Every structure is written in C-alpha cells, then in structure tokens.
Amino acid sequence: MNGTKLILTRGQATGLNRPLALTPGQDLKGYVASLLGRAVLFLITCTSVLAVLLIFFFVCREALPFLSKISLSEFLINTEWYPEADNARFGALALIAGSVYVTIAALVFSVPVGILSAVFLSDIVSFRIRAFVKPVIELLAAIPSVAYGFFAVLVLAPWMQNKFGFSTGTNALNASLILAVMALPTIVSVAEDSISALGPELREASYSLGATRFETIFRVVIPAAHSGIIAAIILGMMRAVGETMVVWMASGNAAQIPRPWWDISQSVRTITATIAGEMGETPKETPHYWALFALGVLLLILTFSLNVVSEFFLSRAKRALGKQ
Amino acid sequence: MKQVILFVAVVILTASGAGLAEPLQLEGSTTVGPIADAFAEYFKSIYPELDITVKKTGSGDGAAALVDGRCDIANMSRFMKEKEFKQAVDKGIFPVAHVVAMDGVCVVVHPSNPVKELTTTQVREIYMGKITNWSQVGGADMPIVVISRDTSSGTYETFHNLVMAKKDMAPAVEYVNSNPQAHARVKTTTGAIGYVGLGFVDRNVRALKIDDVEPTKRTIAGGTYPVARPLYMFTNGYPKLGSLTHKFCTFYLTEKGQELVETKGFVPLTNY
The missing domain is CATH 1.10.3720.10 (MetI-like)
Known part of the structure; x- marks a missing residue:
C-alpha cells in the first residue's frame, strides 16, 4: 500500500447511492415486474386473512338456523x-x-x-x-x-x-x-x-x-x-x-x-x-x-x-x- | 388360492361384458356402505373403467333415491317401510330385497368377569344407568364401566335399535370411535361392558350369551342371536341377469364377496 490511497465514502463503498428503483420511464419492465410482484404477494398474504374471515362466516351461517329453533338459554x-x-x-x-x-x-x-x-x-x-x-x-x-x-x-x-x-x-x-x-x-x-x-x-x-x-x-x-x-x-x-x-x-x-x-x-x-x-x-x-x-x-x-x-x-x- | 379366486371373479365379470360401461349408482345406509365400497373397489380393481359411486347418506335417503330413480341400488340397514313401498309402486318401481350380509353385535366384557350371560333387558338397563354394579346381575361388587360406540356408527345404530329399543343411554356412558378402540377399552378395564362386531371378538374379551344364545356366525346368520339384523341392497325389480347391477348385488355369494363382508366386521350368509 505505497501508492495513493483510494478513498471511498461510505455510500460509494456499499453502493448505497445507486437509486433503489428506476422511474417507470427509465425501466418500464422493472416497474411492471415490481408492481406485479407486490400484487401477487399481497394476494398470497390475503388468503390466510380471507380464510379466517370465511371460516367465521360459514360457521356462523350454519349455526344461525339453530338459534332460531332452540333457545340459547x-x-x-x-x-x-x-x-x-x-x-x-x-x-x-x-x-x-x-x-x-x-x-x-x-x-x-x-x-x-x-x-x-x-x-x-x-x-x-x-x-x-x-x-x-x-x-x-x-x-x-x-x-x-x-x-x-x-x-x-x-x-x-x-x-x-x-x-x-x-x-x-x-x-x-x-x-x-x-x-x-x-x-x-x-x-x-x-x-x-x-x-x-x-x-x-x-x-x-x-x-x-x-x-x-x-x-x-x-x-x-x-x-x-x-x-x-x-x-x-x-x-x-x-x-x-x-x-x-x-x-x-x-x-x-x-x-x-x-x-x-x-x-x-x-x-x-x-x-x-x-x-x-x-x-x-x-x-x-x-x-x-x-x-x-x-x-x-x-x-x-x-x-x-x-x-x-x-x-x-x-x-x-x-x-x-x-x-x- | 387368491389367484384362483381372482381368475374366477375375472371370468364372472368378463361374462357380463356389455353392461359394464354404464355407471352404477348406490345410495343409502352408512352401515351397508362399507360393504358396497369394498365390492366397488374390488370391481374397479379388475375393471378400472367402471364407474361405481357409493353414497352413504342413510337408509331413508337410499329408499327415496330408489323411488326417484336416482340410484340403481339402495343400501339399507332396515327393511323398506310400508310408506316407502307404496310410493315406489305408485311410481312404477318394484323394490326387490337382496340380503347381502348379517350384522351381529356382540356384548363383550373383561375375561376375568364372572358374568357369562345377560338378557337384552339387563343390557338395556345397564346402558340406561338403572343397573350400575355388576353385583346386580350376579357378578362381583364392582361398578360397571359402560362403553358405547359413537352415535354416528352403524354398530351404534344396530345396538340402539335392537337392545336399547331406541331409549336414551345414560349420560355416564363412555363413547369410543372404533371397534378396535372399544375392544381395547374392554380388554384393559375389569369392570367394563362394551359391544363390537363379531369380527372383533377374540380371547382378550369375552362375548356374553344374550337371552341364552351364544353369538357365533351360525347363530347370527341363522337369526337366533337377538342382536343381529340383515343388511339389504334394494333394486328396482330383479336386475337383468348378467347386468352390472345383477353382478353387484349377487357378489356376496362369491367366495371373495364373503371374504370382503367378513373383513368389514359383518357375518356372511352361508350355511356351512
């Protein structure tokens, strides 16, 4: 290490000052892919939430006729x-x-x-x-x-x-x-x-x-x-x-x-x-x-x-x- | 031996040839269902292209389906009621009964229990909670642990109809969800009484004489043992000879059919 030292700032060294995402004009394909990815992940996450809601809904729906037949007490x-x-x-x-x-x-x-x-x-x-x-x-x-x-x-x-x-x-x-x-x-x-x-x-x-x-x-x-x-x-x-x-x-x-x-x-x-x-x-x-x-x-x-x-x-x- | 049976069955089934393509619909009893399932599985193992569906909805639904022409064979664990017969005849359907097996339920106790026989009334009173100690029926001074099958099983249904006369069981009755489990509970509990299909009786539990009749294949098939009933398949008229329906509801007569009936815990109808 006897030559001139190359000094990098922290951002340069880790590449953090590269833009995280390009604007749609710069990279339409990447933009669409990221939107689609988000949508798919959102839907996947929704399934478990939806499952809980549907279970609640169907169990309650099937139970309702009972409450009209037999008194709760x-x-x-x-x-x-x-x-x-x-x-x-x-x-x-x-x-x-x-x-x-x-x-x-x-x-x-x-x-x-x-x-x-x-x-x-x-x-x-x-x-x-x-x-x-x-x-x-x-x-x-x-x-x-x-x-x-x-x-x-x-x-x-x-x-x-x-x-x-x-x-x-x-x-x-x-x-x-x-x-x-x-x-x-x-x-x-x-x-x-x-x-x-x-x-x-x-x-x-x-x-x-x-x-x-x-x-x-x-x-x-x-x-x-x-x-x-x-x-x-x-x-x-x-x-x-x-x-x-x-x-x-x-x-x-x-x-x-x-x-x-x-x-x-x-x-x-x-x-x-x-x-x-x-x-x-x-x-x-x-x-x-x-x-x-x-x-x-x-x-x-x-x-x-x-x-x-x-x-x-x-x-x-x-x-x-x-x-x- | 197996191969010979298989070969014979293949020959029998092949002979029916033409009628095989049409679908066969079975509907009805949950008790007869397993027998029909076993038959259907065996038929399909030889003729994979066969389309046999077995719906297990209950005897009443089976009868209704036959009357409406929604099924070819109605599986029933009881005989058709007068009303059902009238409805059928009004619609031009003439129900014919095929008794495919006998359903015999043995009342079992721990082998160390000195009680060897009970009457139907005594068994009913034990399950109703009126008799709670073995000393009341000539046994040792020991509380009776009463074990029943779950209310959705066919074995329960038979017992409930023939022994309990449809009366409610006591709240203290324990429920288990399979014949092997009922067997295991009686085997390990000295004060226990339970009931299982004849196929599940071995030397670890003792089957009681009921009303002075020992439960055996002969007494069950012969109808002298009181806790037994025939299991039916009903068709519209006697099925056309050689048709798939005919093959199906006479399959219990073959050696393989009898073997399948027995593996499901029922008693095949033989006289040997």
Whole structure:
C-alpha cells in the first residue's frame, strides 16, 4: 500500500447511492415486474386473512338456523345432550363443562412445570445443556396427537385403573395429563424466550443489591417477565382447548358433569370431541347439524378471545422490553 | 388360492361384458356402505373403467333415491317401510330385497368377569344407568364401566335399535370411535361392558350369551342371536341377469364377496 490511497465514502463503498428503483420511464419492465410482484404477494398474504374471515362466516351461517329453533338459554344451561333421540335435546352445558375441566386441569399440571423449566433453562443451566434440552422439549410438539391418544388409551388408562383403582381409565384426569404434556412445549418455549429476553442488567442489579439467586428469580425475573409468561400460559391454554383427537380418545366422552364436581377421575366430553365425533355422519340441514356448528361458534369465540388476550400480553411484553 | 379366486371373479365379470360401461349408482345406509365400497373397489380393481359411486347418506335417503330413480341400488340397514313401498309402486318401481350380509353385535366384557350371560333387558338397563354394579346381575361388587360406540356408527345404530329399543343411554356412558378402540377399552378395564362386531371378538374379551344364545356366525346368520339384523341392497325389480347391477348385488355369494363382508366386521350368509 505505497501508492495513493483510494478513498471511498461510505455510500460509494456499499453502493448505497445507486437509486433503489428506476422511474417507470427509465425501466418500464422493472416497474411492471415490481408492481406485479407486490400484487401477487399481497394476494398470497390475503388468503390466510380471507380464510379466517370465511371460516367465521360459514360457521356462523350454519349455526344461525339453530338459534332460531332452540333457545340459547336451553343450549347453555341444559346438561342433556341427546341430539339423535326422537325428542332431541341440545343441552351443551355438560360439554362446555368438559372442555373447562380438562383445560383447567391441564393448566394446573403444565403451568408450574412449564414456568419452572423455563426459568431453569434461561437462568440456571449451562448453555450447552440448554442447547440440547430446549429442542428436545420442542420436539414434544412434533408428535402427532393421535400417537398421544393411543398412549392415553393403551398405557395411561390401564395404569391409572391398576394404580389408583379408578373404575375407568379414560377420564378427565387422563385427558388433562396428556394435554398438559402437549401444552408444555408452547409454554416452555414462549416463557423461556421472554425470560431470557430480559437481559443480564436486571439480574446483575438484583445481585448487586445482595439478593440471592432464589430471590432474584422469584422476586425480580419472573415478575419482570410476567407479560410474556401470561402470554405463554394463554397460548398453552389455547392448545388445550382446541385439541380434539387426544380428548376424543382419552376423556371417555361421557356427556356428564362429574359428581362430586371435583372428581376428575370420571369421564367427561369436550366440545371439540363432540364436533369431531358426530359431524361425520350427521345429515345436513338438521337441528343436530346446526347444533354442532353452534358448538363450533362457541369454541371460536372462546379461542378468539383467548387469542386477543394473549396478543395483548405479548405486545405489552415487547413494549416493556423496548423501554429498557 | 387368491389367484384362483381372482381368475374366477375375472371370468364372472368378463361374462357380463356389455353392461359394464354404464355407471352404477348406490345410495343409502352408512352401515351397508362399507360393504358396497369394498365390492366397488374390488370391481374397479379388475375393471378400472367402471364407474361405481357409493353414497352413504342413510337408509331413508337410499329408499327415496330408489323411488326417484336416482340410484340403481339402495343400501339399507332396515327393511323398506310400508310408506316407502307404496310410493315406489305408485311410481312404477318394484323394490326387490337382496340380503347381502348379517350384522351381529356382540356384548363383550373383561375375561376375568364372572358374568357369562345377560338378557337384552339387563343390557338395556345397564346402558340406561338403572343397573350400575355388576353385583346386580350376579357378578362381583364392582361398578360397571359402560362403553358405547359413537352415535354416528352403524354398530351404534344396530345396538340402539335392537337392545336399547331406541331409549336414551345414560349420560355416564363412555363413547369410543372404533371397534378396535372399544375392544381395547374392554380388554384393559375389569369392570367394563362394551359391544363390537363379531369380527372383533377374540380371547382378550369375552362375548356374553344374550337371552341364552351364544353369538357365533351360525347363530347370527341363522337369526337366533337377538342382536343381529340383515343388511339389504334394494333394486328396482330383479336386475337383468348378467347386468352390472345383477353382478353387484349377487357378489356376496362369491367366495371373495364373503371374504370382503367378513373383513368389514359383518357375518356372511352361508350355511356351512
């Protein structure tokens, strides 16, 4: 380098001062191609939005005739679900209760385990082990639900009967245990992301004030990441509410509310399982058919509101991080 | 052996020659549907150009379709009602029944259960929730876990008509969505009672005698076992001999046809 130095400005070196796009007069072909590209990409993006809207539209449309036939209060309060009987009764309360039972019980199992694993992965374990464990946990999400279902029926159900003396092994407890395992990857993954996104400053500040690791984790880290953790729980909950195959196989599908109410060793039936189990052979344009769509609307409203709430908490978590 | 059957079937089907091009429409029962499907699949495997459609809409729809001339064969899991017959005859259609198979449903329990037989009434009361403990029917003091097929299955329909007399099952009844799953639940649950097609009974579950009759191929085909019903294909008059319709609704008489009936969990009509 003994000659004159060629000095380039930053813009020249990276070619940034080249015009990004030529005017239509300069490059008509490029202009048209870019417009077309935009239009195609816009349409592709629209399909998923359109799909959501169409699903809403069609499910509601098929459910509407039902509301004109059977009163909404009977649908929501009556517990007798006999859609095929001569005097058909469409009381969905037992089904709604079934969905609530398995979802809440699944959360009771999966939330503590999920959050503690997330904390362990983000704050305690060495990076090498974490790099191995997290993908393995996420692998749980890749197992098809019918495989979980077979495990529930063939392994878990007999085991519960022999171990705890339950008269039936396919019950609310069985379904919620399996759902808990299925919700774990979502909960762990989202919670771990939000906890490790907090950055070291917060933890260092806490340590410098003399807090122990236990205090730092439970008094500083978890409260600071609470928005992300709540979002993780709600996403896990949506997984549990919407799951069909596993509950259809593991819950026993008895359309009853357990008596006494806390006894989750009894069979229950969820909304999703009812739709999946009965839709196939139900003749169109019958009250039964409409009733199944009414159940679908109920489910849509439920998951939609859960989704909105989780979006709210996720955006709050992002904003909180942005401020730091 | 398979090849011989195939060869015979080919010869039989080839003989029908001329009538093969026209499409064959089947409509009706969801129970008979699988048999018709299996037959259609076999026919098509030999003659790919055949156009056979099987619609599974329900026995009532099948009857209506035959009356309207919308189908060649109406699959039905029950006999035609008087009203349907009258409508048909008024339109110049003369329904002829072909019984293609028997549908027998076995009530099964865990092999360790000392109960060996029940009456139809007892089974009905168990499913209605009036009998809830095995001790009430001469068994051990053990709650009964009642397992049913899902309400959209043909097996449920048979059971609901013949045993339940169309009465509602208790809310505590559990539902499973296939014969193998019903079998698996009864096999692993000591207090369970369930029902499956005869083809699914093995030594892991015990089929009960109902009203003192053991469910076997002979008692089901012979009509002495109470939870059994014939499955029909109805045609307009007896089909023209050698036509595709004729071949189709007499296919159950062939060895292959009987084998297909049996793989679908039904009892072929034989007397050997």
